[in-house]
Amino acid sequence: MANFERKAFRNLLTLNLLSCIFSCYFCRHKNRLNNTHNMKTSNLASHTEKTKESLNFIESIVEEDIRKGKNKGRVHTRFPPEPNGYLHIGHAKSICLNFGLAEKYNGKCNLRFDDTNPVKEEEEYVESIKEDIRWLGFQWEGEPRYASDYFEQLYEWAEMLIQKGLAYVDDQPAAVIAAQRGTPIRPGIVSPYRNRSVEENLQLFREMKEGKYQDGEKVLRAKIDMSSPNMHMRDPIIYRILHEHHHRTGDKWCIYPMYDFAHGQSDYIEKITHSLCTLEFEVHRPLYDWFLDQIVTGSYRPRQIEFARLNLSYTVMSKRKLLELVEKKIVNGWDDPRMPTISGLRRRGYTPDSIRNFADRIGVAKRDNVIDVALLEHAVRDDLNKTALRYMVVLKPLKVTLTNYPEEKTEQLETTNNPEDLGAGNRTVPFTRELYIERDDFMEDPPKKFFRLAPGREVRLKSAYIIKCEEVVKNDCGEVIELKCTYDPETRSGSVATRKVKGTLHWVSAKYALNVEVRLYDRLFNDPDPAGHKDKDFKEFLNPNSLEILENCKAEPALATAKTGDHFQFQRIGYFTVDPDSTKNHLVFNRTVPLRNTWVRISKNSNNQYQNSK
Numbered sequence: 231m232a233n234f235e236r237k238a239f240r241n242l243l244t245l246n247l248l249s250c251i252f253s254c255y256f257c258r259h260k261n262r263l264n265n266t267h268n269m270k271t272s273n274l275a276s277h278t279e280k281t282k283e284s285l286n287f288i289e290s291i292v293e294e295d296i297r298k299g300k301n302k303g304r305v306h307t308r309f310p311p312e313p314n315g316y317l318h319i320g321h322a323k324s325i326c327l328n329f330g331l332a333e334k335y336n337g338k339c340n341l342r343f344d345d346t347n348p349v350k351e352e353e354e355y356v357e358s359i360k361e362d363i364r365w366l367g368f369q370w371e372g373e374p375r376y377a378s379d380y381f382e383q384l385y386e387w388a389e390m391l392i393q394k395g396l397a398y399v400d401d402q403p404a405a406v407i408a409a410q411r412g413t414p415i416r417p418g419i420v421s422p423y424r425n426r427s428v429e430e431n432l433q434l435f436r437e438m439k440e441g442k443y444q445d446g447e448k449v450l451r452a453k454i455d456m457s458s459p460n461m462h463m464r465d466p467i468i469y470r471i472l473h474e475h476h477h478r479t480g481d482k483w484c485i486y487p488m489y490d491f492a493h494g495q496s497d498y499i500e501k502i503t504h505s506l507c508t509l510e511f512e513v514h515r516p517l518y519d520w521f522l523d524q525i526v527t528g529s530y531r532p533r534q535i536e537f538a539r540l541n542l543s544y545t546v547m548s549k550r551k552l553l554e555l556v557e558k559k560i561v562n563g564w565d566d567p568r569m570p571t572i573s574g575l576r577r578r579g580y581t582p583d584s585i586r587n588f589a590d591r592i593g594v595a596k597r598d599n600v601i602d603v604a605l606l607e608h609a610v611r612d613d614l615n616k617t618a619l620r621y622m623v624v625l626k627p628l629k630v631t632l633t634n635y636p637e638e639k640t641e642q643l644e645t646t647n648n649p650e651d652l653g654a655g656n657r658t659v660p661f662t663r664e665l666y667i668e669r670d671d672f673m674e675d676p677p678k679k680f681f682r683l684a685p686g687r688e689v690r691l692k693s694a695y696i697i698k699c700e701e702v703v704k705n706d707c708g709e710v711i712e713l714k715c716t717y718d719p720e721t722r723s724g725s726v727a728t729r730k731v732k733g734t735l736h737w738v739s740a741k742y743a744l745n746v747e748v749r750l751y752d753r754l755f756n757d758p759d760p761a762g763h764k765d766k767d768f769k770e771f772l773n774p775n776s777l778e779i780l781e782n783c784k785a786e787p788a789l790a791t792a793k794t795g796d797h798f799q800f801q802r803i804g805y806f807t808v809d810p811d812s813t814k815n816h817l818v819f820n821r822t823v824p825l826r827n828t829w830v831r832i833s834k835n836s837n838n839q840y841q842n843s844k
């Protein structure tokens with residue numbers, strides 16, 4: 231599977247037409263809100279009348295099944311993670327799809343842990359998976375399920391296959407069995423153990439279960455067709471011996487079912503109607519159906535439908551690779567804000583809505599493709615723009631002294647909390663003689679289009695006054711350490727405008743500033759397809775600047791009450807959230823995204839013109 235993934239990724243270099251997707255976004259987004267909030271109790275007929283949205287191909291299948299009365303018109307999906315790692319943004323897509331379908335068609339969605347491999351699974355992962363799904367705003371039906379709950383039933387079905395002459399115990403090592411599978415155009419080699427009697431197979435399988443054999447000494451195989459053009463039908467292994475402790479069943483079992491043997495049967499036990507999985511399982515579908523053929527008795531039957539997995543540019547998504555980054559301490563754990571895990575995105579400052587909107591926007595495809603990570607970044611910008619309160623924080627401070635401003639005076643200047651949401655109200659910001667501005671907002675010898683501060687030049691301080699730079703103070707090394715400026719008392723924001731200047735800067739009063747730490751996160755990889763290079767390891771493409779820590783930033787005092795997980799816009803800089811590393815006296819902010827996409831190559835001569843935002 232890993233191979234397949236890599237190949238798929240390599241072959242695909244579909245850069246998404248952002249503009250096209252954006253233009254459809256608003257109408258899709260509106261539909262989603264309609265769907266989740268208004269459609270819960272509506273039936274299919276009124277649903278299709280009310281929202282004239284276009285259906286994705288899975289919704290079309292589901293609606294067709296409902297129309298035909300298949301499975302009595304029920305819709306029951308499941309999300310089946312293997313608890314061997316933390317969930318990532320690809321899983322979020324699958325969660326939104328499975329839970330979203332259930333919401334839309336008044337159905338149910340189970341959470342099922344696919345815990346058939348005791349070697350890699352851990353309780354920590356189970357808990358994180360539950361937390362992530364709840365955080366995204368979904369609730370599974372009843373208690374979480376576990377494939378391991380069905381081990382007894384699966385074992386009985388395996389014995390039933392043996393009884394029917396449809397399974398046999400093979401004594402050959404796994405490597406030999408693999409070598410005998412042949413190729414798609416060359417039939418496989420029949421195992422010398424294929425024609426064991428039912429009695430002998432039953433006895434050997436029971437002995438396997440009782441622990442009589444070592445790992446790998448025997449396997450149980452389905453007896454299907456060694457010359458099938460579909461390699462998965464060439465007598466696949468369905469049980470293997472593993473003397474391993476299982477996180478739920480303990481030491482009860484030393485044989486474990488393979489994924490293919492557990493999955494469809496678990497769907498059947500849970501009365502799942504639509505079993506959605508990613509495209510690599512398309513070739514497993516005949517096997518899924520073959521196992522069902524052996525056990526289905528009534529008219530109910532689950533159906534497997536495949537969709538394209540989410541691939542994101544500049545991102546690795548395989549759990550194996552993410553685990554490697556964690557184990558080698560290249561990142562600080564699964565929830566490092568640079569990780570594409572749901573817990574990492576949460577810590578980075580992504581909101582559940584931004585992820586759900588993103589999943590909605592990218593839609594459901596039948597062919598593999600690569601989504602530009604800029605679209606995910608756009609989704610969080612878009613969401614936070616509506617809700618995040620604006621504050622002024624200076625990341626790299628440069629002191630400004632207003633020589634004509636009284637020493638002891640403090641003015642409380644009024645400013646809006648969020649121009650996108652007037653209901654968010656106003657606040658006051660203290661203004662004093664000594665201030666900090668951003669070091670980058672001053673240039674001693676500026677180019678023509680630099681509309682910020684320079685010797686003899688004027689700028690407006692946001693929500694305050696126009697100031698003029700009169701003198702530049704330097705240290706012995708020639709570095710600028712302070713600007714002496716004058717302010718114009720006639721130009722207070724809100725008063726009748728007498729004159730305008732081109733640049734507006736954010737600032738913080740030195741007297742009232744909070745010292746805070748800011749972690750500037752950026753993309754973890756600087757290559758669009760880090761895992762897609764044939765002879766190079768994905769770790770060669772790590773972005774050395776993916777984290778910059780600034781210890782001595784100056785924040786306006788209103789931020790003192792910020793709590794972990796709160797979201798803010800630091801004006802002119804970007805969106806930030808409070809990191810759980812924060813303490814009462816030491817706030818740590820993580821940059822979620824800059825205000826603009828800095829990865830778009832800006833022409834060198836544009837000189838970073840800032841909007842003159844008052």
Ligand code: ATP
Pocket residue numbers: 309310311312313319320321323324344506507508538539540541547548549550
């Ligand atoms: P990985 O390849 O990252 O190790 P996986 O497929 O082994 O993922 P599972 O825990 O088995 O991970 O996945 C649970 C569900 O999430 C499955 O239904 C799987 O198809 C789906 N899923 C996993 N990765 C993606 C993805 N990138 N896009 C969409 N769905 C995904």
Ligand code: MG
Pocket residue numbers: 312
């Ligand atoms: Mg899997």
